[in-house]
Amino acid sequence: xxxxxxxMDGLVLKEISLTKERTTIGRKPHNDIQIDNxxxxxxxxxxxxxxxxxxxxxxxxTNGTLVNGxxxxxxxxQPNDVIELGKYKLKYINEAPKAAGAADFEKTMxxxxxxxxxxxxxxxxxxxxxxxxxxxxxSPGAPAxxxxxxxxxxxxxxxxxxxxxxQLLSGGNAGKELILTKALTTLGKPGVQVAVITRRPxxxxxxxxxxxxxxxxxxxxxxxxxxxxNDHDMIELAGTKMEFFYK
Amino acid sequence: xxxxxxxxxVGHTDxxxxxxxxxxxxxxxxxxxxxxxxxxMGGYNAGExxxxxxxxxxxxELQSALTQHAPFQPDPEGGAEAGTYAARMLREQIAKxxxxxxxxSQSQPQYSGMGTTLVMAVFYDNKMTVAHIGDSRLYxxxxxxxxxxxxxxxxxxxxxxxxxxxxxEAKHSQNKNLVTRALGIDPTVEPEIHDYETxxxxxxxxxxxxxxxMVPDEEIGLTLETLGGxxxxxxxxxxxxxxxxxxxxxxxxxxxxxxxxxxxAKGLFGKFLGWFK
Numbered sequence: 298x299x300x301x302x303x304x305m306d307g308l309v310l311k312e313i314s315l316t317k318e319r320t321t322i323g324r325k326p327h328n329d330i331q332i333d334n335x336x337x338x339x340x341x342x343x344x345x346x347x348x349x350x351x352x353x354x355x356x357x358x359t360n361g362t363l364v365n366g367x368x369x370x371x372x373x374x375q376p377n378d379v380i381e382l383g384k385y386k387l388k389y390i391n392e393a394p395k396a397a398g399a400a401d402f403e404k405t406m407x408x409x410x411x412x413x414x415x416x417x418x419x420x421x422x423x424x425x426x427x428x429x430x431x432x433x434x435x436s437p438g439a440p441a442x443x444x445x446x447x448x449x450x451x452x453x454x455x456x457x458x459x460x461x462x463x464q465l466l467s468g469g470n471a472g473k474e475l476i477l478t479k480a481l482t483t484l485g486k487p488g489v490q491v492a493v494i495t496r497r498p499x500x501x502x503x504x505x506x507x508x509x510x511x512x513x514x515x516x517x518x519x520x521x522x523x524x525x526x527n528d529h530d531m532i533e534l535a536g537t538k539m540e541f542f543y544k
Numbered sequence: 545x546x547x548x549x550x551x552x553x554v555g556h557t558d559x560x561x562x563x564x565x566x567x568x569x570x571x572x573x574x575x576x577x578x579x580x581x582x583x584x585m586g587g588y589n590a591g592e593x594x595x596x597x598x599x600x601x602x603x604x605e606l607q608s609a610l611t612q613h614a615p616f617q618p619d620p621e622g623g624a625e626a627g628t629y630a631a632r633m634l635r636e637q638i639a640k641x642x643x644x645x646x647x648x649s650q651s652q653p654q655y656s657g658m659g660t661t662l663v664m665a666v667f668y669d670n671k672m673t674v675a676h677i678g679d680s681r682l683y684x685x686x687x688x689x690x691x692x693x694x695x696x697x698x699x700x701x702x703x704x705x706x707x708x709x710x711x712x713e714a715k716h717s718q719n720k721n722l723v724t725r726a727l728g729i730d731p732t733v734e735p736e737i738h739d740y741e742t743x744x745x746x747x748x749x750x751x752x753x754x755x756x757x758m759v760p761d762e763e764i765g766l767t768l769e770t771l772g773g774x775x776x777x778x779x780x781x782x783x784x785x786x787x788x789x790x791x792x793x794x795x796x797x798x799x800x801x802x803x804x805x806x807x808x809a810k811g812l813f814g815k816f817l818g819w820f821k
Binding site: 347348349350352373375391406407408479480481482483487491493495497498504506507 | 585659699703708709713716717718719721722723724725726729763766767770771773774777781784785788
């Protein structure tokens with residue numbers, strides 16, 4: 298469940314759970330979050346919550362709404378975003394679903410029309426008439442900080458610890474070095490013999506792709522399987538010798 | 545011209561690194577020019593049952609339907625705006641598969657609520673007809689341009705379409721797993737069906753969200769570009785990349801490469817020639 302922590306000058310005033318589809322923020326008493334301060338407009342902003350996602354929209358307030366220091370009109374809230382209205386700060390906290398529920402979390406589910414009318418097309422309130430002109434306006438600070446929590450963002454594609462490279466030892470380009478920066482690097486001549494070096498979290502692997510003859514690693518021919526490369530392995534491919542090494 | 549000379553289809557499916565069950569199901573038949581992929585959902589083993597039923601029903605029914613009618617002919621019962629016979633066949637057989645899954649889920653309590661996504665293509669006459677329901681996708685690699693052909697039936701896609709969020713923000717959304725259409729959850733379903741021209745050299749990728757959520761499109765494109773010469777290896781590589789990135793969902797891929805043109809044998813003479821091939 299997402300929540301907001303209201304604070305001023307570092308003093309926590311209140312904690313608000315985002316249980317409603319629309320949570321309004323403003324100076325007037327009918328708002329869900331009332332902030333009685335003249336810098337805050339009567340109807341200042343609204344947060345629309347759809348399942349686990351929350352969207353903040355400024356309702357044309359006099360003094361504007363900031364998220365992480367940037368003025369916004371519409372913003373897709375990320376965990377730990379700080380919303381500022383005048384001197385007041387609202388920190389957005391979206392706890393990751395409990396570990397027990399995590400396995401089920403990503404299971405594909407069907408959203409039936411009627412089951413959750415708010416999200417079905419026609420789009421819900423934030424796209425209301427007045428917002429039409431703002432549709433293209435992208436909040437400047439929005440995607441800058443990738444969400445630090447939540448299971449969807451955890452698996453940063455693991456990069457290998459060390460950088461690998463190939464040095465050619467024979468042929469016209471002998472001495473040339475090729476740094477393996479891409480996830481896949483092909484070697485050889487298309488139509489004759491091609492091999493690919495794949496970069497994986499465990500290290501680098503060489504696999505035969507096409508051609509009648511298979512590449513040699515340290516004098517031994519590969520089979521169809523991927524072969525792990527070690528530092529200073531010698532590769533022979535399409536008549537060219539090369540050395541794999543870690544930089 | 546036989547389809548087996550002109551197109552090559554390989555498939556690979558894997559439970560991933562986290563799940564014990566594989567709820568995805570794939571089926572392909574080069575001779576009939578069919579590729580089918582389904583990503584099942586529902587408790588216990590019901591997801592596997594739904595996706596398995598979808599691929600089995602569609603494969604067997606379409607194989608027999610394709611021998612009875614040439615897919616390239618115009619739809620006999622449709623109006624002027626109707627497409628080819630292939631589109632009609634897909635619509636009818638998808639309705640049949642939907643009915644089978646729906647009846648099973650109604651009559652057997654353990655299958656209650658099961659359903660599946662679907663993406664499938666039938667290749668004929670230098671064309672393909674693509675049908676999809678849910679968030680399983682079809683991508684195309686042509687002249688080193690990698691692009692998504694189908695558009696997901698998902699909450700996220702609707703949010704993108706309505707301008708609520710940008711595609712960049714969508715990558716961080718927590719609502720990735722909600723589809724707005726699925727096979728077998730209601731008495732009827734509306735598949736999205738379109739025809740596309742194919743060209744020699746094209747590579748088509750059908751995949752479940754286990755691939756498209758785990759591996760960025762650019763890396764999928766790079767893999768098809770570099771390993772397009774060895775389709776089997778490319779399929780394995782894609783699955784491996786999804787697993788290296790966490791493999792949190794079942795991952796399935798079907799790759800189709802167009803080697804040559806495959807015009808349909810039209811008219812009596814063409815059919816006559818076709819018998820001798």
